[in-house]
Amino acid sequence: MKNQSPIIEVAELLSISKNPNLRIFDVRTGPNAKDDYQKKHLQNAVFVDLNSDLAEIDNPKNGGRHPLPKFENFIKTLGQLGINQDSQVLIYDDKNGTNAAARFWWMLRAVGHTNVQVLNGGLQLAENQNHPLTSGEDSYPETDYISDYQDWQLPQIWMDDVKKATQDSDAVIVDVRESPRYDGITEPIDLVAGHIPNAKNFPFINNLDENGLFKSPEVLKNIYSELFENYDKNKITFHCGSGVTACHSLLALDYAGFEIPNLYVGSWSEWSRNEI
Numbered sequence: 586m587k588n589q590s591p592i593i594e595v596a597e598l599l600s601i602s603k604n605p606n607l608r609i610f611d612v613r614t615g616p617n618a619k620d621d622y623q624k625k626h627l628q629n630a631v632f633v634d635l636n637s638d639l640a641e642i643d644n645p646k647n648g649g650r651h652p653l654p655k656f657e658n659f660i661k662t663l664g665q666l667g668i669n670q671d672s673q674v675l676i677y678d679d680k681n682g683t684n685a686a687a688r689f690w691w692m693l694r695a696v697g698h699t700n701v702q703v704l705n706g707g708l709q710l711a712e713n714q715n716h717p718l719t720s721g722e723d724s725y726p727e728t729d730y731i732s733d734y735q736d737w738q739l740p741q742i743w744m745d746d747v748k749k750a751t752q753d754s755d756a757v758i759v760d761v762r763e764s765p766r767y768d769g770i771t772e773p774i775d776l777v778a779g780h781i782p783n784a785k786n787f788p789f790i791n792n793l794d795e796n797g798l799f800k801s802p803e804v805l806k807n808i809y810s811e812l813f814e815n816y817d818k819n820k821i822t823f824h825c826g827s828g829v830t831a832c833h834s835l836l837a838l839d840y841a842g843f844e845i846p847n848l849y850v851g852s853w854s855e856w857s858r859n860e861i
Contacts (some may be wrong), residue, residue: 591690591839592799593702595714598675602628602717608672608725612639612685613708627677627708628717631666631724635685635829638662639692646858649851650774650827651688656736659692667725670698677704677711681797683789687832691848694839695739696732703836706798740847742822744856747849751782756820757813758784761834762853766826774826777857781824787812789830792837805841821846827854 601607611622611630622632636642640651641658654662668674674693678686686703693701704711712718742750750756760780765771767786772778780786791808794800800808813821825831828850835845 591702591836592705594705595711595716599716604673606671606673608668609675612676612689613679614685623722624720625718627711628719629723633689639688645854649855651829653850660730660732663730664728667728668730669728674701675704677707679708681707681793683830683833685829687836688829691832691835695737697734697738739845742847742849744851750822755817757816759823760784760786761789761823761825761831763788775854775857781856789833792834799840802841805837809838809841822849824849824852826852828852
């Protein structure tokens with residue numbers, strides 16, 4: 586049986602809001618993310634920090650700006666957040682799900698937690714559609730999360746694999762950053778502008794319509810089928826600046842019915858510090 590849709594609409598969230606197993610998480614980012622969360626967030630939503638909960642930041646040369654935490658550490662984090670194996674997890678951010686919400690979704694799927702969805706339209710749409718908001722800080726009782734696995738279950742590749750892929754005509758490396766960053770015109774975060782050799786640019790914004798909502802699964806399937814047409818499905822890799830926004834495109838692909846392809850977590854932030 587196919588997993589439930591990875592995308593949930595605001596109206597559907599409202600209809601399940603009393604479910605005792607529901608766990609809602611606010612994964613907005615930015616310098617004032619926690620303060621902004623405390624001022625206003627969806628009712629019952631618990632704040633998750635990209636830098637401390639969804640990454641173990643060290644030296645960007647080794648793993649990029651947002652390397653994954655150790656598997657066992659992330660499992661502990663899930664328990665601290667109040668998630669257990671039966672939890673229905675709902676994730677949102679303030680960027681239409683295009684940032685850390687998608688990363689948290691990918692990480693949960695990668696530990697084998699399938700009952701997880703990202704809110705279409707994020708905080709802004711929920712507020713516009715009168716979803717209850719609150720202030721302060723929410724929390725759930727801690728649990729003892731137990732995974733059936735000992736390591737990440739979704740496909741990843743590393744820098745050496747990417748080097749090989751740049752020389753492989755059956756492989757495609759997809760860069761989801763905005764075109765000016767890919768083209769080397771601007772680089773607001775990393776030290777060097779440009780892109781990985783032979784990478785194709787397909788900005789994550791292409792997953793969304795003019796209202797900032799995910800395009801339909803049918804439209805996304807057509808778009809990506811054309812992009813992948815000439816490549817081995819096991820040699821499709823997505824990356825971005827630091828392995829966060831790339832997950833938005835992986836989310837879109839899952840929504841469209843594709844197998845989730847490889848993620849290069851180190852992304853441009855690692856590559857540019859080693860291969861330039």
